[in-house]
Amino acid sequence: MAETRQPDITRDVVVSGMRPTGALHLGHYHGVVRHWIELQQKHTCYFFVADWHALTTNYNEVESIAQDSWNMVVDWLALGVNPEKACLFIQSHIQEHAELHVLLSMLTPLSWLERMPSYKDQQIRLKDKDLSTYGFLGYPLLMSADVLVYGAHWVPVGEDQLAHLELSRELARRFNDIYGRSEEDNKQARRALKKLESQEIRQRWEELVHRYRQQGAPEIYEQAQNLLTRQKNLSPEQRQLLFTTLSGSGRAILQPPQGIVNKAAKMPGLDGQKMSKSYGNTISLREPIPAVEKKLRSMPTDPARVRRNDPGEPQKCPVWSLHKIYSNEATLSWVDEGCRSAEIGCIDCKGPLISAIKSELSTIQGAIDDWSSQADVVQKIIDRGNEQAREAAQATIKEVRRAMGLRTNARQIT
Ligand code: SF4
Incomplete structure (x- = not known):
């Protein structure tokens, strides 16, 4: 591994983060990390553990944040995120995110935060959490600071995050208009x-x-x-x-980022909904393989197939959704025809899927074991990423401070 690697400033910047709120699952791999692996080939990428964001909904559950953050970096490396191509770091180690958050909060209308769809949706969905905090209201602003502080050109987003991206863009324009x-x-x-x-x-x-x-x-x-x-x-x-x-198109001190929507199909969970910890339908990357096999064998199928010889409709079956991720054309045709004609049973149908998922997980878990046994190397990757991210963020903060009249050196005042 090379000792120093500077970001290539001729390339576009991509910034993306993940909250350390539990084990990564196959939905994270297929829905996010595979996209990162493509992006790291062409862009200067900053991928971070969003530990401050974990506190916005779970401020009173802090016992596992440090361990989850560590596991997250190990899992990224095991999945193929390459620290020679991307900068991996921990958000809370880069205080410039917090400074930009505070400075942007001075010019952010409250209504911009209150109208975020996630503000109301999550209050309804996460009834057991205390979301009546500024941290929760302001987390989209922190997300904006996370990307604006690196001058991100691109931010990978799901459709549910487009409103957050738009907030970052509006804030950058507003900032540039006022101070630029x-x-x-x-x-x-x-x-x-x-x-x-x-x-x-x-x-x-x-x-x-x-x-x-x-x-x-x-x-x-x-x-x-x-x-x-x-x-x-x-x-x-x-x-x-x-x-x-x-x-708001004054001099561009802050760069309004664009979204890159991940075209890959959303990873379905064991019940056919999007794979997500909150739906309890995940397969974790570190889950013992026999337990995963058991989950797959008992996952629901098309309810119309009550008996072995009842024909089915793959579109109504969560197993089919997973086949679309894991199976080749020949297997897909075998499932489609066999299900509709009742020539195959659901146990037969799950066979190739179970083999594919077991094989994928066993490769991933081997790589996780490998990286876990090199704790010093992982720590160095994080330290180096923190340093590199801090350097990039400080360049933006310097400009922002200057634009907002915050100078500490008396010689700069004249
Ligand atoms: S045969 Fe396969 S696709 Fe059809 S209902 Fe059974 S599990 Fe689902």
Whole structure:
């Protein structure tokens, strides 16, 4: 392993993290880590253990965070995340995430956080947790800080995280608009404002800008855009300048990231829903193989197949969903035809699937054992990743502090 490896600054930056809230399962592997392994080939990747995020929903369950964080890094390495290609680190070791979170909180309208779909959904879904905390309300803001602090160009997202990505983008634009405009830009904008048709229109424009900054609602953005379009006295440059006041396109101090949606099929769990610890339908990476086999043998099938000779419908069967991940075309046709014609029974059908999953898990568990026996090497990978991440994050924080007027060196003041 090389001693030092600097990120390639000519490549796009990808940032992604995972909460250490228990054992990784096959859903993490197929749904997230396989995507990371592809991304690390082409991009400068920062993959982190999101231990602060674990506290946002479980602040009173801290006993296993350190062990889960360690196991998570070991599991990533065992699955093929390559520390020579990606920077692996622990979020709470990089205090710049927290600093950017605090600084962004100064300009984040409360309504932007309150309208996050996850805020209400999780309060309904996780009734046994105390989610009436600022940490929980503010976790999407912390997520924004996590990616903005590295100038991420790309963030791998599932469809349920698009709202969080959009928040990061809006925050970056808002920050750039407030702190990234020169005095000359502001002077020109004031001149352009005077060209609006009447005092009443000017007031209306200012009210829309103010409301958009408070609420960020798309309909306000549209109303403001329409108002500017109707102004005949503005030159195209002036219209554009005023428009940037709204859209936040001052000098880009913070980079608005784009999402990369993972096209791979979602990994189904043992009941056909998405594999997730909260549904109790997972196969953990470290689970003993005989226990996994038992789970697979007893997993539900198409309820229409009550007797061996009842024909079935694969689309209604969770076993079929797993076959689509693990089986080749020939096996898929064998299952599809055999199920519909009742030529095969469900026990026959599960056979190749059980073999494929057992073989995958046994390779993964071998690699986990291997990495677990090299604790010093894993620790060095984490230390080096922390150092590298800190260096990258400090460069952004320096700019942010400067832009927000936070200077400690008296010589910088003049
Ligand atoms: S034969 Fe296979 S696909 Fe059909 S119901 Fe049984 S387990 Fe499901």
